[in-house]
Amino acid sequence: MKRFAFLAALVPLLLATTACRKHSPAEVVVYTSVDQPQAEPVLKAFEARTGIHVLPVYDVEAVKTVGLANRIIEEKGRPKADVFWNGEILQTLRLDKEGLLEAYQPPTAAGLPASYLPADQHWTAIGGRARILLVDTRQVTPATCPRSIADLAKSPIPANRRGMAMPLFGTALTHAATLYTLWGPEKAHAWFADLKQQGVRMLEGNASVREAVARGELAFGILDTDDAEEALGRGDSVAVSELDGDGALVIPGSIALVKGSPHPESGRVLMDFLASPEAEAMLGKGGFFQVTPRNPGTCRSLPSGHAKSMDVDWAKVLEVLPRTSEELQGIFLK
Amino acid sequence: MNFRRPTGFVVGFALALPALLPVLSLVAWSCAAGSFAKGIPSLEGWMLLARTAVLALGTALLACGLGIPAALRLLAIRRWRFPVLLATLLIPPTIHGLGWASVAAQFGALMRTVGGPDLVFQGTFAALWVNGIAFAPLAIGLSAAAFLQVDPALLEAARLFQPAPRAIRRILLGIAAPYLTIGFLLIFILSLQDFTVPALFSVPAYAMGIFARFAAERDPAALAAQALPLILAALPLFFLVSRAWKRLSGNQIGGPVQPLGGLGLGSPVTKLFADLWICLPALAPLLLLGLSFDITRWRTAVERALPDLGYSLELAALASVVAVVLGALLARQMDRMKRALPLLATLCLIPLVLPSVLPSIGVLKLMQILPPEWEDAGPFLAALCRVLPIAAFILLTARRRRDPGLLDAARLLGRSPRQRFLRIHVPMLVPAAAAAMVAAFTFTMGECAGMILVLPPGRSTLATRLFNLLHYGAGPDVAALSTLLSVLSGAAAALAVWAAKRGTRWRMRS
Structure with a gap:
C-alpha cells in the first residue's frame, strides 16, 4: 500500500514543479x-x-x-x-x-x-498582405500570363499546372469568403466547383503553392504576398503578375x-x-506585411498597380464564412 | 451494491480519469452548447472516412510490414546503431513530405531534360509512400522492443525442428504479436488523424474537415459529432488488440528474457531490403539538411529555440514519467478485470483517436475551473490524456505476458509483497516501460495543434516553433531544428535500449 501512497504523492509533486511560476x-x-x-x-x-x-x-x-x-x-x-x-x-x-x-x-x-x-x-x-498571382517565368509567356484571379478557371495553361491553397483554411478561406460576397454565393460556388472539375491543383497551403511554382510544377498559382516575397528573395524564376479588373484582395x-x-x-x-x-x-x-500605408514600399511582390485593392465589406465576409467553409468542404473533401 | 469495495471498473475508471477528464469536459460542454446534428457526416463524409481509413491501413501495413524485417535486421547488427537509426523518430511527417516532394521534383526535372514523361509526385500513392516512411521508425522501434521481449531459447529450440523463416514466423512473431498489434494500431491512429501529408499531395483526408470546421466556426457539439466516426474506424483494429490480450491471459509465456542476437533473415536480398528500409526514413530529411546547410543560421536557429527546447523536454519528460507510473497502475487494474476490460479500454482509446485539438478544448474548459496559478498544468493535462492510454496498453500487454510461475515460486519461498514487486514485477515490466516512455515522449514532443490552445503565455514548444518556421519552407532554420529533434530521438532511443538492457540484467539476477 505504501508504494501506492508514494506514487500518489509523486503526481502532485511533479505537477507542482511546472505549475508554480513567478510573473x-x-x-x-x-x-x-x-x-x-x-x-x-x-x-x-x-x-x-x-x-x-x-x-x-x-x-x-x-x-x-x-x-x-x-x-x-x-x-x-x-x-x-x-x-x-x-x-x-x-x-x-x-x-x-x-x-x-x-x-x-x-x-x-x-x-x-x-x-x-x-x-x-x-x-x-x-x-x-495581398492575394496575388505568382507565375513561373520559364513556363508563362505574355500571351498566357494570367491577369485576374478568375483566370485560375480559364487559361490556356493545362489545369494541373494551375493551383491555389485548399480554400478551407487561412487566407485562402478568407479569399474564398470574399469571392462569395463579391460575386454572390451561387457564382462563387460554381466557380470553385469548376476548378475542382477541371482538376486545378489544390495544395496544402500557400507555402506549397510557392514551392510548386518555384520548382516548375505549377505555371502559376494564387498566394499571399509574404509567400511570394520569399521566392523572389531567393532569386527563383518567378514573377508577380500584374492584376487588372477587381485588383488584389488586401x-x-x-x-x-x-x-x-x-x-x-x-x-x-x-x-x-x-x-x-x-x-x-x-x-x-x-517580409510579413507588404502593404505598409505609412512606409511606402519597395517590396518586390507588390509593384505599382497592385496596391489597388478589392472593395470588401469585412462584416459581410465574416457572415458568409461558415457557409463558404461548409460548401467548399462539400466540393473539395470528397 | 457493496460500497466498501468498489468494483474493478470504478477503480480503473478513476485511474483513467486524467485521460478521460478532457473528453468528459468536452462532452459536457457540447451538450450545453451547439448542435450535434450539424456535425454528423453526410454520405460523402462517410465515404471520405472510409478512404482515409484505407489510406491509414495501407500506411500501417507498409510501415509495419517492412518495419518487422527491418527490426529483425537491426537487432542482428551492432547495438550502437540502434539509436542512430531511430534518430528520425521525432521528425514530423510534413518534413518527410517536403523532402520527398523535393526529391521527386528534381527527378521530374531530370526526366523533362532527357525528354521523358512529365512525372508528378501527387495523389494517394505519394501520400501512402511518405506516411509509410515517416512512420517506419516508430514501426521499427516498436517491433524491435517487441522482439527484445522474446526468449531466444524458445527460438533456438524451434530452429532445431523447423527452418529459420518458419521458426521466426511461428515463434518470434507469434510471441511478439500483441506488441506488434499495438504498434500497428498506433500507426493506424496517427495516420488516421494526420491530414498534413495527404494535403501536401492533394489527397482529401477526413481530419481536414474537422480542422476546417474548427477554423470557420465554433460549435463544440458539431466538432465532437464530426470526430466520433474516427473512433468507429479505429474500433475493428482495437478489437484485435483486445483479442491478443485475452489470448495472452490464458497462455502466459515465461522464462528469462534476454536480447536476441545474430538472427538470420534468410537471403541476402531480404537483408538488403531490410537495410534499405532502415535507412530510407533518413533519406529525405538528410537531403533537406544537405541542401540548406548554413552554420551561422543553424546556430542562430538553435540558440533561439533553446527556451522552447527546455520547456518541451520538461513537459515531455514529466508527461512520460507520469504516464508510465499511472499507466502501470491502470494496467494492473485492467489486468484484474474480465468483462469490463473491453469497455474501459475502449473509453481510454477515445482521447487517443480524437484529433488533439478536441481534448485540448476540453482541457481549456477545465482550466477555467482550476485556480489561475495552475495555468501551467494545461499542456501537461493535454499531453497526459493522449499518452496515458498508450502507456497503459503497452504495460497491460507486458503484464499479460508475465509468468505466474515466478510469482508462485517467490510466494512459496516466503518473499514479501515488496520483494515480489521489486524483484519480479518491476524487472519484467522495465523493457515495456522503456518502450512506453519513448512512445509517450515522442507523442508529447511532436504535439503542436492541440498545444496552442493550452500553452501558458510566454511558453512555446519546439514543435510549435518548427511548424511556424515551416511556413517559410524547409530552409536552414527548419533543418537545424530537425537535426536537434533527431539528436533528441536518438538519445531517447539510446536511453530506452540502456533501460531495457539494465532491466534484463536485473531480471536475470532476480
Whole structure:
C-alpha cells in the first residue's frame, strides 16, 4: 500500500514543479497569429523600449489552427490575453462580434487610412498582405500570363499546372469568403466547383503553392504576398503578375485590446507600439506585411498597380464564412 | 451494491480519469452548447472516412510490414546503431513530405531534360509512400522492443525442428504479436488523424474537415459529432488488440528474457531490403539538411529555440514519467478485470483517436475551473490524456505476458509483497516501460495543434516553433531544428535500449 501512497504523492509533486511560476510585475500577454520569426523581433524591440515583459502565445498556420481566437472566446470568463495581434482581420471581427474587445485607438495609428480605424475603436488595422498571382517565368509567356484571379478557371495553361491553397483554411478561406460576397454565393460556388472539375491543383497551403511554382510544377498559382516575397528573395524564376479588373484582395493585419484583460495598461502601451510606423516598418522589412500605408514600399511582390485593392465589406465576409467553409468542404473533401 | 469495495471498473475508471477528464469536459460542454446534428457526416463524409481509413491501413501495413524485417535486421547488427537509426523518430511527417516532394521534383526535372514523361509526385500513392516512411521508425522501434521481449531459447529450440523463416514466423512473431498489434494500431491512429501529408499531395483526408470546421466556426457539439466516426474506424483494429490480450491471459509465456542476437533473415536480398528500409526514413530529411546547410543560421536557429527546447523536454519528460507510473497502475487494474476490460479500454482509446485539438478544448474548459496559478498544468493535462492510454496498453500487454510461475515460486519461498514487486514485477515490466516512455515522449514532443490552445503565455514548444518556421519552407532554420529533434530521438532511443538492457540484467539476477 505504501508504494501506492508514494506514487500518489509523486503526481502532485511533479505537477507542482511546472505549475508554480513567478510573473514579473510589468508584463503584457499577447496572443498572436503573426508568424513567430516575424513577431519575435518586434516584441523584443518593445521590451527593450519599455521594460515591459511580453508573454506571447503564437498560433501556427502550418497546422491550420485559428486556435487563439477560439481560445480567447473560451477564456472570456477569465481572460488571460491583454492584446490580440492578428495577422489578418476576420478573427478579430469575430471576437468583436462576440463582444470580447475593449475600445481603444492608439494615438500612434494616426496616418492610417480611414478604413483601418473603425468608429467604435474596438480594433485597429495595421499593414496587410495581398492575394496575388505568382507565375513561373520559364513556363508563362505574355500571351498566357494570367491577369485576374478568375483566370485560375480559364487559361490556356493545362489545369494541373494551375493551383491555389485548399480554400478551407487561412487566407485562402478568407479569399474564398470574399469571392462569395463579391460575386454572390451561387457564382462563387460554381466557380470553385469548376476548378475542382477541371482538376486545378489544390495544395496544402500557400507555402506549397510557392514551392510548386518555384520548382516548375505549377505555371502559376494564387498566394499571399509574404509567400511570394520569399521566392523572389531567393532569386527563383518567378514573377508577380500584374492584376487588372477587381485588383488584389488586401487582407489587413489587426490589433485589439481584450475586454477584462489582466494588464490593460501594459496592453495599451503594446498597442501603441504595434500601431506605430516603426513596428509597421519592421514587419514590412521582415517580409510579413507588404502593404505598409505609412512606409511606402519597395517590396518586390507588390509593384505599382497592385496596391489597388478589392472593395470588401469585412462584416459581410465574416457572415458568409461558415457557409463558404461548409460548401467548399462539400466540393473539395470528397 | 457493496460500497466498501468498489468494483474493478470504478477503480480503473478513476485511474483513467486524467485521460478521460478532457473528453468528459468536452462532452459536457457540447451538450450545453451547439448542435450535434450539424456535425454528423453526410454520405460523402462517410465515404471520405472510409478512404482515409484505407489510406491509414495501407500506411500501417507498409510501415509495419517492412518495419518487422527491418527490426529483425537491426537487432542482428551492432547495438550502437540502434539509436542512430531511430534518430528520425521525432521528425514530423510534413518534413518527410517536403523532402520527398523535393526529391521527386528534381527527378521530374531530370526526366523533362532527357525528354521523358512529365512525372508528378501527387495523389494517394505519394501520400501512402511518405506516411509509410515517416512512420517506419516508430514501426521499427516498436517491433524491435517487441522482439527484445522474446526468449531466444524458445527460438533456438524451434530452429532445431523447423527452418529459420518458419521458426521466426511461428515463434518470434507469434510471441511478439500483441506488441506488434499495438504498434500497428498506433500507426493506424496517427495516420488516421494526420491530414498534413495527404494535403501536401492533394489527397482529401477526413481530419481536414474537422480542422476546417474548427477554423470557420465554433460549435463544440458539431466538432465532437464530426470526430466520433474516427473512433468507429479505429474500433475493428482495437478489437484485435483486445483479442491478443485475452489470448495472452490464458497462455502466459515465461522464462528469462534476454536480447536476441545474430538472427538470420534468410537471403541476402531480404537483408538488403531490410537495410534499405532502415535507412530510407533518413533519406529525405538528410537531403533537406544537405541542401540548406548554413552554420551561422543553424546556430542562430538553435540558440533561439533553446527556451522552447527546455520547456518541451520538461513537459515531455514529466508527461512520460507520469504516464508510465499511472499507466502501470491502470494496467494492473485492467489486468484484474474480465468483462469490463473491453469497455474501459475502449473509453481510454477515445482521447487517443480524437484529433488533439478536441481534448485540448476540453482541457481549456477545465482550466477555467482550476485556480489561475495552475495555468501551467494545461499542456501537461493535454499531453497526459493522449499518452496515458498508450502507456497503459503497452504495460497491460507486458503484464499479460508475465509468468505466474515466478510469482508462485517467490510466494512459496516466503518473499514479501515488496520483494515480489521489486524483484519480479518491476524487472519484467522495465523493457515495456522503456518502450512506453519513448512512445509517450515522442507523442508529447511532436504535439503542436492541440498545444496552442493550452500553452501558458510566454511558453512555446519546439514543435510549435518548427511548424511556424515551416511556413517559410524547409530552409536552414527548419533543418537545424530537425537535426536537434533527431539528436533528441536518438538519445531517447539510446536511453530506452540502456533501460531495457539494465532491466534484463536485473531480471536475470532476480
